[in-house]
Amino acid sequence: MASHMTNYQFPLKPPRKLRSCHVQSRSSCSFNKQEPAQNSTGFQFIRRKKLLSDLTTWGIGGPCNYFVQVFDPTQLVSVVRYCNEQSMRFMILGKGSNCLFDDMGFDGCVILNRIELLEKIESGVYRVGSGYPFNRFGVMSANEGFSGLEFAAGVPGTVGGAAYMNAGANGQETAAAIDSIEIITNEGESKMLKRRELTFGYRSSPFQEMKDLASITAVTFRLKFSKTAREMQQEYLARRWRTQPLGQRSAGSVFRNPSSMGVSAAELIEKSGLKGLRVGGAMVSNKHANFFINCDSATSQDMLELIGLVKDAVNQKFGVELKEEILYIHPS
Numbered sequence: 001m002a003s004h005m006t007n008y009q010f011p012l013k014p015p016r017k018l019r020s021c022h023v024q025s026r027s028s029c030s031f032n033k034q035e036p037a038q039n040s041t042g043f044q045f046i047r048r049k050k051l052l053s054d055l056t057t058w059g060i061g062g063p064c065n066y067f068v069q070v071f072d073p074t075q076l077v078s079v080v081r082y083c084n085e086q087s088m089r090f091m092i093l094g095k096g097s098n099c100l101f102d103d104m105g106f107d108g109c110v111i112l113n114r115i116e117l118l119e120k121i122e123s124g125v126y127r128v129g130s131g132y133p134f135n136r137f138g139v140m141s142a143n144e145g146f147s148g149l150e151f152a153a154g155v156p157g158t159v160g161g162a163a164y165m166n167a168g169a170n171g172q173e174t175a176a177a178i179d180s181i182e183i184i185t186n187e188g189e190s191k192m193l194k195r196r197e198l199t200f201g202y203r204s205s206p207f208q209e210m211k212d213l214a215s216i217t218a219v220t221f222r223l224k225f226s227k228t229a230r231e232m233q234q235e236y237l238a239r240r241w242r243t244q245p246l247g248q249r250s251a252g253s254v255f256r257n258p259s260s261m262g263v264s265a266a267e268l269i270e271k272s273g274l275k276g277l278r279v280g281g282a283m284v285s286n287k288h289a290n291f292f293i294n295c296d297s298a299t300s301q302d303m304l305e306l307i308g309l310v311k312d313a314v315n316q317k318f319g320v321e322l323k324e325e326i327l328y329i330h331p332s
């Protein structure tokens with residue numbers, strides 16, 4: 001069955017359009033559908049009770065219509081096939097550390113990725129399940145003396161989420177350490193893609209546009225030996241703790257750094273005098289201006305309004321249109 005990326009609009013009064021998120025759209029609206037929770041796949045789907053606020057670092061989001069966890073690629077294939085048979089919209093969720101869900105929830109199935117295999121193929125080469133915590137893998141590989149993913153220690157996502165977003169920091173990025181990626185398509189077919197076949201960019205990957213992608217299932221990393229990997233990682237982490245509000249609920253950087261300006265989004269926001277700006281429970285961090293925090297039961301609307309206000313203010317002062325790094329997931 002063909003699938004496509006959905007261009008999302010803002011939910012209530014849309015001030016502007018946010019970056020869309022990879023959701024496999026199916027025709028029918030399932031909020032009011034009555035399928036059995038136990039079904040032909042043998043999986044227990046949780047109906048309407050699972051709050052997306054519990055599955056995201058921002059702690060924002062209403063219930064999803066269907067929720068299921070998968071622990072291996074075979075389970076994932078069964079669930080994807082089931083969603084397709086039911087014409088049900090679905091999305092793969094890692095740690096929800098780059099997503100803004102709506103308070104209205106998600107009309108479709110959220111598939112929580114728990115595929116956590118870890119295989120050492122040879123020295124510096126690891127095959128890692130896409131649900132494996134990216135920060136844990138980053139710490140492990142640096143401790144074993146390998147360089148390439150030192151930055152990952154502070155990224156609270158999954159390996160699959162990092163490949164999908166091409167996460168990066170400190171001059172490093174996920175794509176540079178990738179050897180190959182295993183995916184499954186919407187038809188449930190497994191494919192292995194070599195790094196040289198794939199074009200990545202700043203926080204962008206070919207997966208964001210891949211029409212027949214159901215999910216990344218595993219990533220093979222090829223890392224280089226380095227005597228200083230561990231030391232570098234400690235330095236990066238210490239810098240994060242100094243400069244980012246790590247104890248608070250955020251989704252990391254809200255905006256991408258503008259290209260070819262030599263100035264970061266955080267600097268533009270700070271120079272616009274917006275640190276500490278608050279809408280309801282959402283606030284621009286006083287520590288890092290590109291981190292917006294949920295400081296007091298923020299709603300999705302609070303966060304969307306804050307994002308809109310900051311964009312307008314920076315545009316007025318500097319004539320720069322900031323682009324979101326975070327992904328907003330429309331409820332339907």
Ligand SMILES: Cc1cc2nc3c(=O)[nH]c(=O)nc-3n(C[C@H](O)[C@H](O)[C@H](O)COP(=O)(O)OP(=O)(O)OC[C@H]3O[C@@H](n4cnc5c(N)ncnc54)[C@H](O)[C@@H]3O)c2cc1C
Pocket residue numbers: 021022057091092093094095096097098099113130131154155156157158159160161162163164165166167168169207214215216217246250251252253327
């Ligand atoms: C405190 C903090 C610090 C951060 N620091 C950084 C940083 O330094 N650099 C950086 O780049 N980011 C950073 N982030 C943002 C975020 O952690 C990364 O973008 C991360 O890679 C997202 O992974 P995730 O598993 O949470 O993805 P999710 O938020 O769960 O999903 C993001 C997108 O990826 C898709 N996706 C997830 N898994 C898969 C899969 N297996 N197959 C296909 N699609 C998939 C989802 O459908 C969604 O569209 C930070 C966030 C926080 C909260």
